[in-house]
Amino acid sequence: MKGARGELLATGRLGPMGAALLYDTVGAVARARNFKPPEGHTVWDRSAVEGIAHEVVAGPRGVKRLTDLLIRSTDEESFARQLHGAVLNVLRDLGRRTDMGALVRRVNEVLSDSAAFRSVGAAGQRRWTLADGADAASQVSEQVLMTAANGVGEISVPRWNSATRRSPQADFDSFERLLVAILTAAQGSVRAADLANACLARLDPAHVPLVVTLDVLEYTPDSLSSEIEEQTLNRIVARQQVDALSDRERLLLATMDHTVREAATALNMGHSQCGALRRQLTTHLTRLLAMDSDGEAILREMLRYAQEWMSNRTERQDATS
Numbered sequence: 001m002k003g004a005r006g007e008l009l010a011t012g013r014l015g016p017m018g019a020a021l022l023y024d025t026v027g028a029v030a031r032a033r034n035f036k037p038p039e040g041h042t043v044w045d046r047s048a049v050e051g052i053a054h055e056v057v058a059g060p061r062g063v064k065r066l067t068d069l070l071i072r073s074t075d076e077e078s079f080a081r082q083l084h085g086a087v088l089n090v091l092r093d094l095g096r097r098t099d100m101g102a103l104v105r106r107v108n109e110v111l112s113d114s115a116a117f118r119s120v121g122a123a124g125q126r127r128w129t130l131a132d133g134a135d136a137a138s139q140v141s142e143q144v145l146m147t148a149a150n151g152v153g154e155i156s157v158p159r160w161n162s163a164t165r166r167s168p169q170a171d172f173d174s175f176e177r178l179l180v181a182i183l184t185a186a187q188g189s190v191r192a193a194d195l196a197n198a199c200l201a202r203l204d205p206a207h208v209p210l211v212v213t214l215d216v217l218e219y220t221p222d223s224l225s226s227e228i229e230e231q232t233l234n235r236i237v238a239r240q241q242v243d244a245l246s247d248r249e250r251l252l253l254a255t256m257d258h259t260v261r262e263a264a265t266a267l268n269m270g271h272s273q274c275g276a277l278r279r280q281l282t283t284h285l286t287r288l289l290a291m292d293s294d295g296e297a298i299l300r301e302m303l304r305y306a307q308e309w310m311s312n313r314t315e316r317q318d319a320t321s
Helices: 003-011 016-032 046-057 059-072 076-113 142-150 172-186 192-203 226-243 247-254 260-267 271-289 295-320
Strands: 117-120 127-130
Touching: 003 016, 003 059, 003 076, 016 046, 016 076, 046 059, 046 076, 059 076, 076 172, 076 192, 076 295, 127 172, 142 172, 142 192, 172 192, 226 295, 247 260, 247 271, 247 295, 260 271, 271 295
Parallel strands: none
Antiparallel strands: 117 127
16 A cells, blocks of 8 residues: 555545645645635635545545546556546636626626616525516527627726735626626526626626527438537637647647646756746636636647647658758
């Protein structure tokens, strides 16, 4: 029994070495990826790290994560890499929930304080509509609501200099215009959480709805599943995002699954420079994809495209050398 994986394999739970590795991994990932500390904390101190570590291993999902770590790893080194990925996923999920919760609270504030809206429905099932709008629940799709939000003009973001509170995504008037546009398109009442989700189409570039218009409709097999459609859309978005990167960013992305030392050697740059540039790219991609429900899948496709681009680039260079 040598190392964290050996402990887990022998006892079915993390031992002292596993706990130490988990704490170290949470702290390292949280700080390297610039995640905000959890609620109630202003810095990533030991208490904050332990709280997130508990999230990783607690409950049925925690048991499944530990089982997956054993199955997917073959030695202590691969176990540490898999644990790194599991911690990253947990931090992203918590970040999404925290950010979305703050947005829902802000939307509720605007809805309650503006005379342009009124609530309908019982407590716990409250929906919102325009002051002169219909009470009945909206029957339009989420895509329609997001498209309406995306069509709203200039959004004003207040100046912000607080180091302890998150910056507002828009001022009151901008939120009010957004919500009026969404509820006008809704033609009925909508839950605050759904309104907040629609607002992301305008407030977060990663949530701009992707609309594909076909001039000619051709025969499509009925067996084409929604899963295949999602995969196709994810590949389109991934290709667009990779095309928008510079050559150096594509190279950094293509080697993202390497260690910094391996990537620096492959890219012929210093370790410190490679680490700094990788952190910058990681921060950019995290912000770009953090609020996208398919962000993880899109990032995997981006990595695949970048590696394919790097391979073709290397072949062209070899052919001309």
